[in-house]
Amino acid sequence: MNLAEAKQQFIQNWGVLGSQWGINRTMAQIHALLLVSSEPLSADEIMNQLKISRGNANMNVRDLMDWGIVEKILKPGERKEFFVAEKDIWTVAMRIVKERKRREVEPILNALNQLKEVDAEKNDREAQEFVSVINDIQKFANQASKGVDGLVKMDEHWFAGTLLKLFK
Amino acid sequence: MNLAEAKQQFIQNWGVLGSQWGINRTMAQIHALLLVSSEPLSADEIMNQLKISRGNANMNVRDLMDWGIVEKILKPGERKEFFVAEKDIWTVAMRIVKERKRREVEPILNALNQLKEVDAEKNDREAQEFVSVINDIQKFANQASKGVDGLVKMDEHWFAGTLLKLFK
């Protein structure tokens, strides 16, 4: 297998994985493409390589930047914008987990809080069971949340540590 | 807010969360409905409460059983089948994570193995960088995988106590 084929396969696989986890296939593919590109790519290069429209490329690249895993590079003397992906997989994973938590999980957990104010007789078994399920979910989510925050913090410390060493 | 309203809201929220994470909205809603139902429900009850067709109810309940988080109950003397959800949230979470790993993540990681056989000169920087990205992803995935396997083996309460302390 040659390099071009291998990259192509990687991009396809990454797209499948993304869409199974609720991430738009094209966004995952652009991310994969940038991950395996040693040079920054322009919008045109992304469009050509993935055979997608300019609008699609533009919107998904913007989303990837919002996720904090792709950044814009300006080359001196060039009018075009170029893009690179964060290559450290641990950092990528932490940013994704952190963002999904913030955007998708937290709002729903907040909404659950209100549901505990369901009015019920103290001896209403149905109502008590309901509140208990909601409580368990929140308890679990809070634990998981702290776990994630812990991992993210570990990552930041590690990163800070390494940077310090680099300049020592 | 009364109990019926609260349940309805919970079901809607759970559906939204599911669809954001690549799980069919209706499947998540059925799961939510069973979670907050103190009695086992029949297909007809699920259809009525969620206003969905028999076929839809049937297929999604089957999927939930494949995930190992819902089970079929037979009541003596009743012809109908009834369904209940696993109520322990920790168990639910572990089953979901385990299944998604098995079904979605592992196949793709296996596919990545082949990509490392890309033929390249030893001094081909592009190819080396590519193999290095694939390697990093696999290394990361293997660590995460071991982490998940470890969690799955843990006892719920032990986890609750320890993880909280670890990241406080």
Place this chain on the structure above:
DNA sequence: ATTAATTTTCAGAAAAGATTGAAAGTTCAG
């Protein structure tokens, strides 16, 4: 200030994914 290069937006088109409902299949009591 004009023009050319480039990026952004978004309404409509296309594709993907979910749902229905009726027919086929199964099960079991009588």
Place this chain on the structure above:
DNA sequence: CTGAACTTTCAATCTTTTCTGAAAATTAAT
């Protein structure tokens, strides 16, 4: 066996999500 009760399947349809492409906006060089 037969038929009523119930479950399963799947082609057709509907819904949601994603993508396109051309127009509008922005940017920067002359």
